[in-house]
Amino acid sequence: MKKKVNPAKFKIGNQIILKGERKRVKLEIASLYDYTKINIPIEVIRGLEDGPIMFISAAIHGDEINGTEIIKRISQRIKKKSLKGTLILIPVVNLFGFYNKSRYLPDRKDLNRCFPGTRNGSLGSQIANVFMKEIVSKCTHGIDLHTGAIHRTNLPQIRACIDDHQTKKMALSFGAPVIINSKLRDGSLREAARKKKVNFLLFEGGEALRFQDKIVKAGLNGCLSVMKDIGMLKTYENKTVKNLPFIAQSSYWVRAPHSGSFRILKKPGEHVEAKELLAVVSDPFGENPYNVYSKEAGVIVGLSEIPLVNKGDAMIHIATSHGNAKTKLKNNIVDVI
Secondary structure (H helix, E strand, O other), X not given: XXXXXXXXXXXXXXXXXXXXXXXXXXXXXXXXXXXXXXXXXXXXXXXXXXXXXXXXXXXXXXXXXXXXXXXXXXXXXXXXXXXEEEEEEEOOOOHXXXXXXXXXXXXXXXXXXXXXXXXOOOHHHHHHHHHHHHOHHHOOEEEEEEOOOOOEEEEEEEEEOOOOHHXXXXXXXXXXXXXXXXXXXXXXXXXXXXXXXXXXXXXXXXXXXXXXXXXXXXXHHHHHHHHHHOOOEOOXXXXXXXXXXXXXXXXXXXXXXXXXXXXXXOOOOEEEOOOOEEEEEEOOOOOOOEEEEOXXXXXXXXXXXXXXXXXXXXXXXXXXXXXXXXXXXXXXXXXXX
């Protein structure tokens, strides 16, 4: 982990933020056809005392906006006098997708597959390059906030490389009901941050294009808990009861065995055994049913919200521990918050 530092002058773009200051910054990333400049909105909050430098980002996928609301509430909650170190809040990274209510950039590229980027590459590559240079490379810690893709919902969960002790400690302090020991993906912000030796968590929760209060509260409490745990917040009492999380070593999607419409029998957070009945796919009259079963035991962490499927479509996402972890269950369902 990088040393805890808090330089007297902290610069993002052409803006300098001093200790004890709070400032909104517009970071230029691109321009439109008519030369209108596109700027990422950023808030930098600096304490007077030394401490970690953390960024919290949202909407790298432009339609995943629960994180935008989480950051809004963090901004309203944090006071300079209660902060050690520097907090950088980025509520919307993919402005193009955010404007169009879309996951992607205008060229249909996924920004979270463009990192670390290059100065003269594609639009996504340029945005990633600026984000790495101006924000990630200056930080000791980071949290990136996501939701399920369009028409899917996710149980609140952390994805991280928990083989690293410091990252695992952060993940546990977040307090999500499920932690997935997730492999790095080429081109992702998580991979690029790890290469910069930034302790990094990815939070997933809820649906795209929604503000869901329960999910937002889980993300808000989680971020503040991490900040308290790493020494950024002098005082923060999380009144939410934290149960032992389900620590998963992998996950898999259960896919439709036949085309049709399905009736789901389980909920996100529910524990299932191997070969347990999860859903039933049938024709429009409810006839010719096909039962859908789990392959391995685990916890349901994601569901398709569209009950119409073609054979092979992803329906239910299950996190598995392979016998390496246990979880406390309440009524056979992992507590969401």
